[in-house]
Amino acid sequence: MAIAVEIYDLIKFYGKVKALDRLTFKVNEGEIFGLVGPNGAGKTTTLRIIATLLKPSSGIVRVFGYNVIEKPGEVRKLISYLPEEAGAYRFLTGKEYLEFMGKIYHIPRDFIEEGIEIASLGGAIDRQIRTYSKGMKRRLLVARALMVKPRLAILDEPTSGLDVAHALYVRNAIRKYAKEYNVTVILSSHNMLEVEYLCDRVALVNEGRIVNIGTTEELIKRYGVRNLEEVFIKAIGGVV
Amino acid sequence: MIKELVIKELKNTLRDKRMLLSLIIVPLLMFIIMGGIMRFAMTTTFKEALEKRTIYVVNNDLNKYSEIAINYIKEKGFEVKVFENADAKEVLSEVEEADVIIEFPEGFSYNLSNGLKARILAYASIKGLSIGGYAVLGKVSGLISEISAYLSKVLVKEVAGNVNPEFILDPIASESHMFISGKEVPETFISMLGFFSAGIIVAPLVLVATTIGVSSSMIAVENEERTLEVLLTFPISRFKILLSKLIGVIILVLIATLSFIVGFTFYITAPMAAFEELPGGEGGPSFEPSPILTLFDIQTIVLTGVAVFFTLIAVGALGLLLGSIAPDVRTAQTYIGPLSFIVFIPGMMLMFLDLSKFTTTAQIVLMAISPFISPILVFKSLFEGMPWIAYASLTWTIAFTLITVAIAAKFMETEKILTLQFALRMRGLRKKAK
Known part of the structure; x- marks a missing residue:
């Protein structure tokens, strides 16, 4: 199996603050990989480095063999990034937004139609984005990230701001697209249920370091607890 | 790809009522309404008085x-x-x-x-x-x-x-001939000279100020709406992203300038139109642009055009740089505020003084800040027979433009575009804490 993402000894400083401390892990092609950890653990920093937005202070990060420092342009051709608090161009309609993204990523028309379907906004797709609720906007952004069928989708809290029904819908869409189009997904989430449902493997991150890594079952077994939530609490030094 | 980005910029900006209002509607309507009121008031009061x-x-x-x-x-x-x-x-x-x-x-x-x-x-x-x-x-x-x-x-x-x-x-029939910089001008032109000089200075100043404002807002809005991170992960070089923003800025500024010119022309012609409407009115001084245009040789027009182009690119790139470190449009506007001093103070001085009246030190200072006022400086120095100032200003403006665009492109390549505003905010908080 090919390696989609390789990270070795990744260190990142913000001024004097060490955000990542010798982070090391690999993500296999076609895998849905979850990063789980408390606020400030370094999840978003890791995702931003993979997405070529931030540069590592030291260490190596490769996406399908391309070093993110040396070949950021090549990496960007392979990825689609969804930030946690992303917005969309307020004065475009939902449809115009997806069409614009389609042109940027040179995808065929039927991919855009799929994007419209994933967003499931009904008639609102022809309304300007500024009229959308937070949940509608998030669905549109997830649709944008998936419809381009990247080789690597980087999703930071993909269901944040969504109600239960829409969160479930988006999770299914992520799962469907990852399996159907062999899209590798690396995501972060605070929702353990989501991680348990979606991810093939999970990395527990705390204070910029990987505390543990494995499938949900492996982690539950390793920590001797009942579910991933308890794994998380134990991993960061809490008592279950 | 650049075309798609430019279209997106234009759509997203022109559909924003705030931008539409400040860029097009206000300059157009403000002058038209002011001119209309002036015309109506003058016609009414003069008619009433004269009747x-x-x-x-x-x-x-x-x-x-x-x-x-x-x-x-x-x-x-x-x-x-x-x-x-x-x-x-x-x-x-x-x-x-x-x-x-x-x-x-x-x-x-x-x-x-x-x-x-x-x-x-x-x-x-x-x-x-x-x-x-x-x-x-x-x-x-x-x-x-x-x-x-x-x-x-x-x-x-x-x-x-x-x-x-x-x-x-009245035994004498007089005939006068007016010369400006060795070129004869019709007598009627003299009455328009004040308006004309003001227009030549004011229009580029407005153009420059608008460009800085639009460009800084255009990138600051990406921060405000949280679209910048996604934009920076597009499979497009950052230079192309910068270029598309600059093209978008220039198109918007040209639209805004057109609206400004239409409004301003209406405004300055309103008093003349009022005179013409009066019973038996002989009309104000007639405005014929052709004699004015014959005053300037092709070199003056071309070099001024080149200066306008490079100045717009330079201030556009500078605006993008400043806007990119602002978390929102309002903060971006406060960052660009001090720049307007660099533009308007020398601009106003040039409106009232000939270049020959400036001391050598003042001329050097003007030269140093000339990338912001280059169109005025180039035009005025060529018109007043001091071509070395025009060439020096143009050379420095082109160099400044290339440096600014290179810095902006380099800045966009680095992570600073995302981290600098955070660092600035943290520094501000630390200072407050002390």
Whole structure:
């Protein structure tokens, strides 16, 4: 199996603050990989480095063999990034937004139609984005990230701001697209249920370091607890 | 790919009512409304003032020449109300509708008969500060001049018999030729020179200020709406992203300038149009652009155009740089505020002073900041016969533009575009904590 993402000894400083401390892990092609950890653990920093937005202070990060420092342009051709608090161009309609993204990523028309379907906004797709609720906007952004069928989708809290029904819908869409189009997904989430449902493997991150890594079952077994939530609490030094 | 990004920029900006209002609607409507109000007010007040056909006369002379003058006023079509041996000031205060009074003082005819200068007194009661009040006074002064000219002819005829009084009074036909920087200009152009000089200076200043404002807002809005991170992960080089923003800025600025020019032209022509609407109005000074254009050679026009182009690119890139470290549009506007001093202070100085009046130090300072005012400096220095200033300014502006674009492109390549505003905010918080 090919390696989609390789990270070795990744260190990142913000001024004097060490955000990542010798982070090391690999993500296999076609895998849905979850990063789980408390606020400030370094999840978003890791995702931003993979997405070529931030540069590592030291260490190596490769996406399908391309070093993110040396070949950021090549990496960007392979990825689609969804930030946690992303917005969309307020004065475009939902449809115009997806069409614009389609042109940027040179995808065929039927991919855009799929994007419209994933967003499931009904008639609102022809309304300007500024009229959308937070949940509608998030669905549109997830649709944008998936419809381009990247080789690597980087999703930071993909269901944040969504109600239960829409969160479930988006999770299914992520799962469907990852399996159907062999899209590798690396995501972060605070929702353990989501991680348990979606991810093939999970990395527990705390204070910029990987505390543990494995499938949900492996982690539950390793920590001797009942579910991933308890794994998380134990991993960061809490008592279950 | 750049085309798609530019279209997105234009759609997203022009659909924003705030931007549409400040870029296009306000400059257009503000000037049109102001010009329209000025035109309406001037036409109404002047008409009202000039349509008052009753002239109040206090005749304390009661002799030959005051009678001739009063008859002349009547022949001009005015109704004349005469008060004999009266105090003009009392008449002015007692007669409500008498806002202007002409007085022929005692001895008026005696003076004229004996070759002495005679006086006509005008009294005006201005009830408000409107232009109309002054218009009435102007009309009366004009009438007094006409009476004077008419009486001159009467006196000449009495003295010289058959000689044509017109010839005696005005024997010289004058003809003047005006030259600016060695080029002859029509006389009518001189009356427009003030407006023209102001326009030549103001238009580029507005253009530069608008460009900085639009470009900084265009990137700051990406931060405000949280679209910047996704934009920076597009499979497009950062330089192309910068280029598409700059193209978008220039297109928007050109639209804004067009709207400004249409509005401003309407505004400056409003007073002339008002004059033309008056009954028997001779119109204001006629504005013919062709003689103005012949003043400038092709070199001046081309080099000024080049200066405009590079200045817009330079300030556009600078605006993008400043906007990219601002978390929102409002903060971006505060960052660019100080830049307007660099643009407007020398710009205003250039409006009032010729370049030759500047000291060498002042000329060097102007040169240093010339990337912001290059179109004005290049145009003015070529027009005033100081081409070395134009060439030096243009060279420095092109170099400044290339440096600014390179810095902006480099900045966009680094993570600073995402982390600098966070670092600045943290520094601000640390300072507050101390």
